[in-house]
Amino acid sequence: xxxxDVEKLAELARIELSADEKKSLLKDFDSILAYxxxxxxxEIGDGDVKPDLYNVWREDWVExxxxxxxxxxxxxxxxxxGYLKVKKIL
Amino acid sequence: xxxxxxxxxxxxxQALTEGVFSxxxxxxxxxxxxxxxxxxxxxxxxxxxxxxxxxxxxxxxFKESTAELLTGIPFAIKDNILFSGHTASxxxxxxxxxxxxxxxxxxxxxxxxxAVIIGRTNMDEFAMGSSTQTSAYGVARNxxxxxxxxxxxxxxxxxxxxxxxxxxSLGTETCGSVREPAAFCGLVxxxxxxxxxxxxxxxxxGNSLDQVSPFGKTVRDAEIVFRTLSQxxxxxxxxxxxxLRKIKKSExxxxxxxxxxxxxxxxxxxxxxxxxxxxxxxxxxxxxxIRDIELPFSKxxxxxxxxxxxxxxxxxxxxxxxxxxxxxxxxxNLMEVYKKSRGRGFGEEARRRILLGTYVLSHGYYDAxxxxxxxxxxxxxxxxxxAFKTVDLIATPTAPMLPFKIGEKMDDxxxxxxxxxxxxPANLSGVPSIALPSGLSKxxxxxxxxxxxxxxxxxxxxxxxxxxxxxR
Numbered sequence: 001x002x003x004x005d006v007e008k009l010a011e012l013a014r015i016e017l018s019a020d021e022k023k024s025l026l027k028d029f030d031s032i033l034a035y036x037x038x039x040x041x042x043e044i045g046d047g048d049v050k051p052d053l054y055n056v057w058r059e060d061w062v063e064x065x066x067x068x069x070x071x072x073x074x075x076x077x078x079x080x081x082g083y084l085k086v087k088k089i090l
Numbered sequence: 091x092x093x094x095x096x097x098x099x100x101x102x103x104q105a106l107t108e109g110v111f112s113x114x115x116x117x118x119x120x121x122x123x124x125x126x127x128x129x130x131x132x133x134x135x136x137x138x139x140x141x142x143x144x145x146x147x148x149x150x151x152f153k154e155s156t157a158e159l160l161t162g163i164p165f166a167i168k169d170n171i172l173f174s175g176h177t178a179s180x181x182x183x184x185x186x187x188x189x190x191x192x193x194x195x196x197x198x199x200x201x202x203x204x205a206v207i208i209g210r211t212n213m214d215e216f217a218m219g220s221s222t223q224t225s226a227y228g229v230a231r232n233x234x235x236x237x238x239x240x241x242x243x244x245x246x247x248x249x250x251x252x253x254x255x256x257x258x259s260l261g262t263e264t265c266g267s268v269r270e271p272a273a274f275c276g277l278v279x280x281x282x283x284x285x286x287x288x289x290x291x292x293x294x295x296g297n298s299l300d301q302v303s304p305f306g307k308t309v310r311d312a313e314i315v316f317r318t319l320s321q322x323x324x325x326x327x328x329x330x331x332x333x334l335r336k337i338k339k340s341e342x343x344x345x346x347x348x349x350x351x352x353x354x355x356x357x358x359x360x361x362x363x364x365x366x367x368x369x370x371x372x373x374x375x376x377x378x379x380i381r382d383i384e385l386p387f388s389k390x391x392x393x394x395x396x397x398x399x400x401x402x403x404x405x406x407x408x409x410x411x412x413x414x415x416x417x418x419x420x421x422x423n424l425m426e427v428y429k430k431s432r433g434r435g436f437g438e439e440a441r442r443r444i445l446l447g448t449y450v451l452s453h454g455y456y457d458a459x460x461x462x463x464x465x466x467x468x469x470x471x472x473x474x475x476x477a478f479k480t481v482d483l484i485a486t487p488t489a490p491m492l493p494f495k496i497g498e499k500m501d502d503x504x505x506x507x508x509x510x511x512x513x514x515p516a517n518l519s520g521v522p523s524i525a526l527p528s529g530l531s532k533x534x535x536x537x538x539x540x541x542x543x544x545x546x547x548x549x550x551x552x553x554x555x556x557x558x559x560x561x562r
Contacts, residue, residue, distance in 0.1 A: 001449075009445045012452070013404065014411070014425070016433030017441070028442055028503050029449070035504045036393045036459070042466050049468040056327040066174070071191045077418035086413060087424040 001029050092119045094254040099163055099311050102257060106152055106162050113145040113152070113162035117206055120164050123254045124208075131240075132230045133249035135169055137209040138176060148204040159314055161204035166256035168247050169210040170217060170293040171302070173197045180293045181213040181225040181243075184410050184417045184435025194291020195323050196260060196302050203318055208256055211246025215437045216407065217267055217295045219243050220509035221499065224439040229496055232274060234535055238493040241271030241509070244305070248275040251305050258315055259305045264296045265395050266489075266513025268303035269525035273488035273538030276527045277305050278555065280312045281513075283545045284520035285330035287316075288323035296402040297328075299395075299517045309526070309555035316548060335546045345554065347373060347541075348383035348481030357511070358490045365537040366487045369528045372561045373554075383477050383484070387469040391514035394470070396507060397450050397463035398518075403440075404447025410435065442503065471519040478521075478544040483554055486512040488525040488538035516542050524551040526558050 006026050010017045017025070069082075078085040092111060105111055121137070128134050138144075148162035167173065170180040172190035174197070179185040193201065200207060214224040222230040222245025232240040233253040240249045244261025248271035251259050261268040263281045272279025280303055287302045294300055304315035323329040349370065354363070370380050412418040412431025419430035436444065450459035477484060490511050499506040516523035523542045531537055539558075543550040 005449075006445070009448045009452075013444050013448045014408075014428040014432055015436065015441055015444065016429040021438075021441075025442060025445060029446065031502070031504050032396065032442075032446060032507075035507070036396050036463075038393045039390050039397070039462055039466055040458075042387065042390050042462070042469075044462065044465045044469060049465050058324055066192065068175075068191055071175070071189055072415075075187075075189065075415040077412065077415075084414060087427060089424060 001026060001033065092116065094119055094123065097257060098308055099159055099257065099306075099314050102163060103157075103159050103161070107157065113148040113206065114142065116162060117141060117145045117164055117208070120208060120255055120257070127233070127253050128255065130231060130236060131233060131249050131253055132212055132228050133246045133253065133255055134166065134209045135179070135212050135227050135246070136177060138207065141206060141208055144206045148206055151204045158203050160200065160318055162206060164206045164208050164257050165200060166208055166211050166247050166250035166259035167197070168244050168259075168261045169213050170262060171196060171210075171260060172291040172293070173207065173210070176210070178210065178293065179226075180217070181215045181227060182435065182437065182440065183226045184431070185293075186226075186417060188416050190291075192291065195288035195326070196319050197291065199319055199321070211244070211250055211259065213246055214243035215440050216293070216403075217243040217262055217264055218403070218439045218443055220266065220270055220506055221494070222246060222271075223496065223500055224437055226437055231496065232493050234276065235493065237495060238535070239274065239496055239498075241274035241489070241493065243267040244303075245271050248272060248277055248279070248305055251275075251307060252277055258311050260315070261303050261305060262292060263301050263303045263517065264299045264399060265517045266510035268305060269513055269523060269540055270489045270509055272305055272525040274493040274536060276536030277307060277525075278309050278312045278527065279303060279305050279525040280316055280548070280551070281516055281523045282316055282320060282548060283330075283522045285328050286320045286335070286522070286546065286548070288321070288326040288329050290323055290326045294406050296399040297406065298402060299399065309524070309552055309559060312524070313552045320548075330546075337544065337546050344377045344379060345483065346379045346381055346481045348381050348477055348484045350383050350385045350388065350484065350486065352384060353389055354486060354490065354512070357508070358487060359492055361531045362487050362490060362492065362537060365528055365531075366539055369539045369558070369562065370485065373558070376557060376561050381481055383481060385470075385473050385477060385515070387466055387473050388515045390466050391470060391518055392507065392511050394463040394466045395514045395518060397459045398467065400443045400447035401451050401460050402447070403443045404445075404451065407436070407440065407444055439503075467518045470515060474515060474519045474521060474542070475544075482543070482550055484542040486540055488512065488540040492531055492535045492537070512540065521545050522548045522551055524555055526555050528558070528562055
C-alpha cells in the first residue's frame with residue numbers, strides 16, 4: 001500500500017484526512033495487513049461457502065409506536081417546516 | 091449500611107421484598123460510591139436524571155407484589171444501547187448529542203422488570219478497542235489499579251460493577267468486549283449465543299458478531315440477567331426463534347473439558363498460563379475430564395476477524411454522515427459536508443477500521459481478504475461444532491495478558507488486537523462463552539479463565555461456572 005492508496009480509500013469512505021494522518025495510517029496498515037495476511041497460510045478449497053443463513057422476512061402490520069417526531073426533527077442540523085434541509089445534490 | 095461488596099441480585103431482591111431497605115436506599119448507596127469514585131475511574135459518562143423516578147416505580151411494584159427478581163436492581167448500561175429520551179453516543183464525538191428516539195429491546199425488557207438504569211458507561215469509540223482508551227470522553231481506569239486499563243470495549247460497564255457503582259451491567263461483545271474487561275476487572279462476563287439476545291436498538295459495529303452481554307460479580311447474577319434478556323424478537327432478523335433454541339440435555343455426570351493447548355503454546359503471560367493450568371487441575375480433582383483437542387483453523391480466528399469486522403464496520407458506519415443527526419460540519423457542497431463531518435467526528439481507531447474495511451472489500455482485494463476470511467470462518471464454525479461432539483466445554487485463558495498500563499499499546503494497533511486472541515473463536519462461530527475470575531496475580535491483578543459451550547448451551551457454562559466458584 002502507498003499514500004495514494006490511503007487517499008483513494010479515504011475518498012471512497014468520505015473521510016477527510018490531514019497529511020500526517022495519512023502517513024500514520026499507512027504505517028498502521030502495513031502492520032495490520034502483515035498480521036491478517038497470515039490467513040494466506042490457511043489451506044481452504046476453492047469452492048464457495050454455502051452460508052447457513054437465510055433471509056428472514058416479516059409481514060407488514062400497523063402498530064402505534066412511541067417515536068417522538070420532535071426528538072427526530074429536533075436533531076436535524078438544519079430544518080425547515082419540519083423537513084430536513086440538505087445541500088443541493090445536482 | 092448495605093455491604094455492596096457481597097450483594098447479589100437474589101440477596102438484594104430478598105432485602106427489598108422484606109423491606110430491609112427500599113429501592114431508593116439501595117440506589118443511594120451506589121450513588122454514594124459514584125460520587126466518590128467516578129471522577130477518577132471515569133466509568134459513567136452520565137448518571138441519568140430520572141433515576142429517583144425509576145426507583146419509585148420499582149418500589150411501587152414491591153408494594154403491589156408484582157416485583158420480579160430484577161425489580162429495583164441498579165444497572166449500568168453501555169453507551170451504545172438506546173434508551174428513549176436519553177443520550178447514546180457510543181463513546182464517539184460524532185454522536186455526542188444524539189438522543190435515542192426509541193428503546194432498544196433490552197431496555198424494554200429491563201423497564202418491564204422494573205430495573206433501575208443508573209446511567210450510561212464509558213466505552214471504546216463505537217466499541218472499537220480492548221482497553222477503553224479510544225473513547226472520545228477520556229480513558230476509564232481499572233479499580234484494582236487505577237494506573238491500568240479496565241479492558242474494553244465495555245470497560246465502563248465492567249468498572250461500574252467492580253467498583254460498586256452498579257450491581258450488574260450490560261456491555262456488548264463483537265470480539266471479547268465483555269469477557270476481556272471482565273477478566274481485567276475480576277468479574278463474570280457472559281457472551282451469549284449469537285441470536286439469543288436481540289440487537290434491536292444497539293448501535294452496531296459488526297452485525298454478524300455483535301451480542302449484548304452481561305457483567306456480574308457472580309455466575310448466578312449473569313445468569314439471571316441473561317435469562318431475562320434471552321428471548322426471540324421478531325424485530326431482529328438474526329434473533330433465533332424459541333423452537334430452534336432447544337438443545338439436547340447433556341448426560342449428567344462427569345463433564346469433559348477440551349483444551350486446545352496448541353493455540354496458546356506461546357504469546358501468553360507466564361502467570362496467566364500457570365493460573366490456567368492450576369484451574370484445570372482443580373476441575374480434574376472435581377471429576378471433570380480434561381482432554382487435549384485440536385482446532386487447526388481456530389489459530390486464524392483473530393486474523394479472519396480483523397478482516398470480517400472492519401468490512402462490516404465500513405458499511406455500518408456509513409450511516410453517520412452529519413446529515414440527519416450527530417456532528418455536522420459545514421462545507422461548500424454535500425461531499426465536503428460528508429468528509430468534514432466524518433473526518434472530525436470519528437476518532438483514530440474508527441477511521442482506521444473504516445478504511446481497512448473499505449480496502450478488504452474493494453475490487454481486486456475482495457477475494458484474497460474478505461472472501462477467504464469468510465471461508466475460514468466457516469471452517470472454524472465446523473471444527474468447533476465437531477469438537478463439541480466429544481467434549482462438553484472448551485477452555486482457554488480469557489485474555490493472554492494481565493491488565494496493562496494506561497497508554498500502553500496505543501501506538502501499536504496489532505498489539506492491542508492481540509488482547510482478544512482467545513475471544514475470536516466464540517464470536518466467529520456464534521457459540522456462547524463465559525469469563526470466570528480465577529484468582530489474583532502476585533501484584534494483585536485479576537486472573538481469568540473462559541469456557542465455550544455449544545450454541546444455546548449457556549446452561550452448561552453456568553453449571554461449570556458455579557462449580558468453579560466452589561473449587562477455585
